[in-house]
Amino acid sequence: QVQLVESGGGLVQAGESLRLSCTASGSTAYKINAMGWYRQVPGRQRELVAAIAKNGVTNVANSVEGRFTISRDYNKNTVYLQMNNLGPADTAVYHCAADELSFLTIVPNTNPDYYGEGTLVTVSS
Numbered sequence: 001q002v003q004l005v006e007s008g009g010g011l012v013q014a015g016e017s018l019r020l021s022c023t024a025s026g027s028t029a030y031k032i033n034a035m036g037w038y039r040q041v042p043g044r045q046r047e048l049v050a051a052i053a054k055n056g057v058t059n060v061a062n063s064v065e066g067r068f069t070i071s072r073d074y075n076k077n078t079v080y081l082q083m084n085n086l087g088p089a090d091t092a093v094y095h096c097a098a099d100e101l102s103f104l105t106i107v108p109n110t111n112p113d114y115y116g117e118g119t120l121v122t123v124s125s
Contacts, residue, residue, distance in 0.1 A: 002113070002114045006095075024114070056072075097114060098114040
């Protein structure tokens with residue numbers, strides 16, 4: 001099994017930055033290929049924000065392109081999401097995710113292999 005531990009959420013003002021971290025651990029963590037982040041706003045569909053595969057290929061949502069950067073420390077099984085120039089529209093619960101496939105699913109109501117409990121990011125105007 002794999003456990004995902006997230007950190008780094010909080011309350012910031014518009015224009016400020018935050019960095020989220022997520023570390024995977026467990027007996028089968030070595031099987032993980034893709035890691036990344038979804039975000040969820042109540043009443044709205046979950047959005048895949050960014051993902052990074054084991055080979056380093058990244059995928060970033062258009063809504064955050066140029067502001068958010070995903071990176072990964074393979075030795076530490078940790079994925080980071082650097083979020084710059086945050087705005088109120090970025091307010092959401094951010095969930096770390098991991099999968100044995102090289103990508104994270106974007107199919108509604110379908111979860112990747114591993115899904116974190118989430119960390120709240122609140123951006124005030």
